[in-house]
Amino acid sequence: SAVISQKPSRDICQRGTSLTIQCQVDSQVTMMFWYRQQPGQSLTLIATANQGSEATYESGFVIDKFPISRPNLTFSTLTVSNMSPEDSSIYLCSARDTFNQPQHFGDGTRLSIL
């Protein structure tokens, strides 16, 4: 299975600032996703990162708050904009090679907003 690397692994940020999280896969993958896991909760899908086009966002998530880039088949970024304490969470990158293949996760980025 693909190895998925995320950075930073954790960060502490000030309210109102923005942070960009990078996700690198060691092989070309068809699909990449971004999830959020709030403390004590399960995973919530933020968006599907589409290569060469705008990301597809889930209900409750908007591009202005969570802009996503996917310039090629191995790399994606998620920006958390104008952060507030409610954005404190673990952000997880996930990838899958084809529709029928299992999906794997990076180690996550643990984000705390002061």
Add this chain to the structure above:
Amino acid sequence: QKEVEQNSGPLSVPEGAIASLNCTYSDRGSQSFFWYRQYSGKSPELIMFIYSNGDKEDGRFTAQLNKASQYVSLLIRDSQPSDSATYLCAVKRNYGGSQGNLIFGKGTKLSVKP
């Protein structure tokens, strides 16, 4: 009705016993089902996936799927303290603009007592 439902637990079993984890889903058209294990502070790790009705075995793990009842389960035989973790059930959507995304249940926390 939530798309994927799990009993949050905690489920406590003695070492060596069988742990049974259950999951129900609402979309009758779902085709693919996944079990992830998540240790505290770590990202989800895929342990089993199943596409067809019946049982699928992999070592100490057995996934069971019953599409008529919209029910999927995970059995862990000879449970070990190292199996103590949160187990996440995930179902792949097969419709609409979010085709192929994984939707997660809240997870069941398993504790295996020595």
